Amino acid sequence: MLFLLTGEVQIGKTRWLEKLVADLAECGVLCAGVLAPGQWVASAGERADGNGYEKLGIDNVLLPSGECIPFARRGDLARADGTFDEGSQAARAELAWHISDAAIEHVNAHFEKLRSLACAESVPESEGSPRLRRPGLLVVDELGRLEIWRGGGLTEAVGLLAEGPSAAFPHALVVVRDYLADDAEALLAAAWPDRIRIAPDKEGRAAVLSAARAAELLSSSLPSASRAVLGGC
Helix, strand or coil, rough: CCCEECCCCCCCHHHHHHHHHHHHHHHCCCCEEEECCCEEEEEECCCCCCCEEEEEEEEEEEEECCEEEEEEHHHHHHHHCCCCCCCCHHHHCCCCCEECHHHHHHHHHHHHHHHHHHHHHHCCCCCCCCCCCCCCCEEEEEECHHCCCCCCCHHHHHHHCCCCCCCCCCEEEEEEEHHHHHHHHHHHCCCCCCCCEEEECHHHHHHHHHHHHHHHHHCCCCCCHHCCCCCCC
């Protein structure tokens, strides 16, 4: 099942997803991919939100290792501190957030490793490399204009999603803004015939937990020789 977590900007999608990932981990369900929490500071300026916080940038937390890298910086701030690269993918796409190509490459390398892990699950155990002990949830936070409209950005994440459900990742959760949801669904429809849009609410949480638990029960019913040892990502 493909879950498309969607909604308007700054409604708490990533905070909701962080809590869901933590809860799944407590249940023994591996989440692999990336989370994209914002970098927030207290502010009384014109860019502050209703709670008195201003968003300066976006980090990427690589799952399951938890490695955190600076990923995006607000365009005006990147120009002011001299880190803005006019030749970058983000600049050419005229995004509000400046993303360095080096950061994109780092995250793509992570998804490339996950693709190798998923591929290993499709061959006999005696022939493959380290495996997953249980099926996991693939998390991509988020697919944006670079990926959906321009064929750039996190291309390895899109490539992994385009391979559809696998023994390693029978389910995937993708964050996408509401205005991109139709195009994201069309992009992934062939690979994921079973898909649903969810919001960051109780109903969305219940849907993901139910699917993850079903996959866990199926894995637990297999003979122990059919289960793999968790390999490093």
